[in-house]
């Protein structure tokens with residue numbers, strides 16, 4: 001069966017990657033693509049006006065929508081998909097708590113899968129972190145993420161997910177963002193550092209240090225294609241699920 005998808009944010013960096021990756025797959029077809037700056041073709045697909053999203057959902061009836069846009073539009077698209085009963089896959093980061101609540105509300109009417117990072121490497125890094133942190137009890141932890149100079153949100157969605165993983169296995173810790181002036185480390189804090197430079201697709205390092213040793217767990221995305229491939233795997237997997245909230249780790253099982 002071919003899974004048909006709608007793509008939002010089609011003229012964005014990730015939207016283009018998703019359309020390029022979809023063109024190389026036999027199990028997926030693109031029903032439509034939208035952007036708030038429509039008009040151009042991306043990867044041979046006509047890009048339509050984001051304002052017509054609900055109408056496009058009704059006329060094309062896709063199996064799933066793949067969204068990499070911004071927090072406000074992500075919620076609007078999720079609500080429209082919920083109303084239409086269409087599966088919604090999103091990698092949009094920078095959502096507020098209220099944004100996540102709205103996304104979870106959409107999941108009561110349609111299948112919704114949010115992942116702050118669609119790479120398999122980050123899924124493996126998260127498992128390694130959850131093992132390393134309790135094994136290295138009391139070690140200092142510093143998390144550094146590096147992204148391209150056009151990224152809006154900081155720290156990255158992936159960094160926030162990893163921080164939640166650390167809290168899960170070690171208990172809530174104080175998050176110290178950057179360091180300046182008289183700023184000695186306090187016991188148990190987690191230092192968080194965000195760097196923005198060039199066209200770096202995404203790097204995350206978790207550094208654990210203590211007991212005269214250090215362990216560094218680092219992931220580097222070589223290109224955005226890795227995120228697009230994971231999101232399309234998620235769309236193919238999610239398309240025929242019941243309404244509910246799903247996690248990327250379930251796709252990888």
Ligand SMILES: NC(=O)C1=CN([C@@H]2O[C@H](COP(=O)(O)OP(=O)(O)OC[C@H]3O[C@@H](n4cnc5c(N)ncnc54)[C@H](O)[C@@H]3O)[C@@H](O)[C@H]2O)C=CC1
Pocket residue numbers: 008009010011012013014015035036037050068069070072073090091092093094115116117118119157224227
């Ligand atoms: N989960 C993951 O694996 C990944 C997540 N991301 C996230 O995806 C999102 C998009 O990233 P990029 O493609 O680099 O950004 P971008 O700025 O290149 O593209 C965003 C697109 O969404 C559109 N957009 C934004 N607000 C909109 C609105 N209100 N209505 C309609 N369209 C709107 C923009 O016009 C643009 O076409 C970010 O939140 C980023 O952090 C990016 C890469 C991987």
Ligand SMILES: O=C(O)C1=N[C@H](C(=O)O)C[C@H](O)C1
Pocket residue numbers: 093116117147148151155156157158159201202203
């Ligand atoms: O904006 C990006 O580019 C990325 N955003 C995601 C995040 O915020 O974690 C995932 C990836 O690192 C690329």
